Amino acid sequence: MVKKMQQAKDDPWQEAYDFAVEVARKAGEVIRKAGECEIKVCTKSSTVDLVTKTDERVEKIIIGCLKEKFGPDTYSFIGEESVAQGKPCILTDKPTWIIDPVDGTTNFVHGFPFVAVSIAFAVEKKLEFGVVYSCLEDKMYKARKGKGAFCNDERLQVSDVQDIHKSIIISEHGTDRSPEKVTKIFSTMQRILCIPVHGLRGSGTAATNMCLVACGAVEAFFEIGIHCWDIAAGAVIVREAGGMLLDVDGGPFDLMSRRMVSANNKIIAERIIKEIETFSVERDDAVVCKK
Numbered sequence: 672m673v674k675k676m677q678q679a680k681d682d683p684w685q686e687a688y689d690f691a692v693e694v695a696r697k698a699g700e701v702i703r704k705a706g707e708c709e710i711k712v713c714t715k716s717s718t719v720d721l722v723t724k725t726d727e728r729v730e731k732i733i734i735g736c737l738k739e740k741f742g743p744d745t746y747s748f749i750g751e752e753s754v755a756q757g758k759p760c761i762l763t764d765k766p767t768w769i770i771d772p773v774d775g776t777t778n779f780v781h782g783f784p785f786v787a788v789s790i791a792f793a794v795e796k797k798l799e800f801g802v803v804y805s806c807l808e809d810k811m812y813k814a815r816k817g818k819g820a821f822c823n824d825e826r827l828q829v830s831d832v833q834d835i836h837k838s839i840i841i842s843e844h845g846t847d848r849s850p851e852k853v854t855k856i857f858s859t860m861q862r863i864l865c866i867p868v869h870g871l872r873g874s875g876t877a878a879t880n881m882c883l884v885a886c887g888a889v890e891a892f893f894e895i896g897i898h899c900w901d902i903a904a905g906a907v908i909v910r911e912a913g914g915m916l917l918d919v920d921g922g923p924f925d926l927m928s929r930r931m932v933s934a935n936n937k938i939i940a941e942r943i944i945k946e947i948e949t950f951s952v953e954r955d956d957a958v959v960c961k962k
């Protein structure tokens with residue numbers, strides 16, 4: 672008991688980290704079961720931005736479990752579905768959980784087998800740990816700042832490829848179908864493909880894509896238009912596996928900017944950045960920034 676109290680004092684977030692893994696697993700079970708039944712689909716920002724009752728239910732379960740364990744007012748929360756329902760998307764210095772209950776909702780709806788629960792935790796605006804449960808594959812990815820990244824308890828390490836010609840790159844096209852943006856996205860993909868690289872891929876979930884970078888299965892993943900809940904957990908996992916994050920213009924990574932390149936190393940990241948045709952997106956915390 673005394674030992675446990677001392678541990679908690681020395682390391683205030685280990686309990687939260689362990690509990691996040693438990694909650695992610697529980698959430699994944701709910702998603703798996705829900706996938707066996709008929710799925711009722713609604714839309715959000717556009718006709719291709721899908722949401723289901725499962726997204727909402729799973730977010731409630733996750734936040735409910737965290738509040739029950741740690742107290743209702745101990746932490747702040749940023750959750751994809753809470754934000755969709757009008758809750759603020761503001762990262763403050765207060766310890767904050769950043770949650771995507773079902774990353775890859777379109778996959779979930781179609782039975783495409785990559786769907787992830789993504790739970791991250793930030794303190795003083797810095798990411799402390801991240802958990803991504805790829806629930807249909809039953810792969811539990813997790814990482815804590817300074818303590819390494821793991822998949823089902825096996826240590827992760829990014830690929831050591833430095834030659835872009837020997838790389839696989841992941842990109843996604845998100846849910847904005849305005850022709851100017853789609854043109855830029857496909858033009859970027861064409862430019863990267865023609866470098867040439869070995870291949871272009873996309874799993875349909877940003878969280879899983881980042882874990883694939885962390886595993887060394889691909890060299891990089893980039894996207895403009897993702898949200899903080901899609902990438903917060905993956906960001907810790909990539910960094911702890913030895914990878915890096917940058918903005919799509921080569922500047923520092925900014926979690927709320929909705930733009931990101933994650934890569935195994937700087938050489939690959941900067942080579943891709945040369946080919947990216949950027950476009951503007953409203954920041955996740957735009958409301959605060961406009962004040």
Ligand code: IPD
Nearest residue numbers: 774775776843845875876877897
């Ligand atoms: C989406 C996925 C997808 C990415 C989109 C995200 P959601 O998340 O991560 O891979 O391209 O930008 O919005 O909506 O399924 O949680």
